[in-house]
Amino acid sequence: MYEQLQDEAVSLNVVIKETYLPGRLKGLYGENEILINKNIETTTEKTCVLAEEIGHHLYTVGDIIDQSKIMNIKQEKLARRWAFRKLIPLESFLHAFNHGCRSRYEIAETLNVTEAFLEDSLNYYREKHGTFVRIDDLHVLFLDPLGIHREIR
Incomplete structure (x- = not known):
């Protein structure tokens, strides 16, 4: 990058x-x-x-x-x-979770950013979107606590 x-x-x-x-x-x-x-x-x-x-x-x-x-x-x-x-576009969190990342350290490693940069980006996204944001038609990114929810249809 x-x-x-x-x-x-x-x-x-x-x-x-x-x-x-x-x-x-x-x-x-x-x-x-x-x-x-x-x-x-x-x-x-x-x-x-x-x-x-x-x-x-x-x-x-x-x-x-x-x-x-x-x-x-x-x-x-x-x-x-x-x-x-x-x-760190929002979709990159889905990419990280799909590759088995669960901790902030693993997510930062996968996205090739520092943990501090990841944390600052999460704070920005929380300020902008609140505690969750829809990534696409099937996935919701929860920002606090951090996680992905896939809707069942």
């Missing part, structure tokens, strides 16, 4: 550079350039960071580093939500 996101960034005329970033910064976007921290050890985590930074390219304007400002917080959320929908 990391390579697919790199290709998507290129198609958006965004340059990606892996470099050392200060402090705990994992990624940074500005002026059609995404910086990914070289200290990130796994491709899985890099994928999550890159998805969010592409979200910033698509949905944020200006310097939003100061997260004490409401507009900056809103823009940060827009970028993160795009990343959640990109890497």
Whole structure:
């Protein structure tokens, strides 16, 4: 998925550079350039960071580093939500459950995202849909507790 996101960034005329970033910064976007921290050890985590930074390219304007400002917080959320929908669309939970995943760890492994990214996405989907959401004609995804219900017809 990391390579697919790199290709998507290129198609958006965004340059990606892996470099050392200060402090705990994992990624940074500005002026059609995404910086990914070289200290990130796994491709899985890099994928999550890159998805969010592409979200910033698509949905944020200006310097939003100061997260004490409401507009900056809103823009940060827009970028993160795009990343959640990109890497973990609702249908992917059905895929994970169909492959025997039951724990959050197993789901994150199967979907190639970090557990923290998965948890944040679940919080987003709960905010958006409540405790459950219909995935298709036969399946309902329960977000709290996490599970899939197949309707019998």
